[in-house]
Amino acid sequence: MESVRLVQEEALVPLARGGDPAAQEALYRAFSGPVYGLARRICRTREDAEDVVQETFLEVFRSLGRFRGDGSLWGWVRSITASKALMRLRRNKYRDADELSDDVATPPREQPALRMDLEAALERLSDTARAVVWLHDVEGYTHDEIGQLMGKSVSFSKSQLARAHARLRRWLGEEVAT
């Protein structure tokens, strides 16, 4: 996801930190779209993503005093969003057990008309695998960073990514004929 720049960030941050409603609203207007976008890609439902938006901005307003400014504000907000969204997944972790088996609904390769589009295939991944794919491939997080966010190892993140790509490849009908 492209980085988000906030106009007059240097002036707004101290004001928002002090609880100024107009400055807080400016932060919300600047970042709510990308925050929701990331949350929605990680969370299974729109409602969960909306909750993550609320929790993220509450945390941002609460913790702005601790923002050291050594990275971009969007980078900091994004890490809070990812962390909140993954927390939401942990709370809903029973859903991972609902992941469809690879063999149940996979469209046969000889029927290209039934191939899934990328959105549908992404949705069909388990919550963890989808989060890893999105954070790594789109947001540019390293396996080390993903491991830290998820409380797992680097190799866990790597193997989740490889398995997810194997599934996407199959569901999208992109396997190489042997």
Add this chain to the structure above:
Amino acid sequence: MNHLTLEQLLDLREPGLEPGQAAAREHLADCPRCQAELDRLGQRVARLKALPAPRPSRDQFREIRSRHVAERRRRSAARSVALVLALAATVALAVVLRPGAGPGDADPGSSAASELAAIRAQSQALEETLREYNPDSRAIDGRTAAIADRIEDQLSSLDRQIELLDLMNLADPMRDTRQLRLWRERVGLLDALVDVHLTRASYAGL
């Protein structure tokens, strides 16, 4: 011929050269099938990046703002309570440790009771600090969550022991000593829990 696995192809897309990648690169140079697979992988990632960003369906600023204001009010009230409790604990300790209070000067039972009251107040103050910090509403990484869970499990087990001790015979001469030990342990665990959350917050820059 052994083609590259998906893991190896993904590794080749990572920055830097990891051990074992030189051989994979050599294979890739001579293998059209693996080159095609790597291209497809790159195209898939490019398509993922090009997916339209989901847009929020509603404006949540008013809700967030009112929750933030309410939370600030609660935190301010909790700070006042914690301050009063800390003050009470200090006063109780001062009574126990006052200069004139020699070993034979006071009833040992009442001294233990004062110390217990002070430790309980300390425990309550730490719980208020945790409530004020509200870890449940905060972002937390998996490792910190695991440590916090362990401490919370220990606290639950300790609380069960304290409850059992409260039901024990009041005439048991060891009861006060055990109570003091358990409550001291509880304060230690709560202190560790506060530390875990605050350390995590400063590590994560929150």
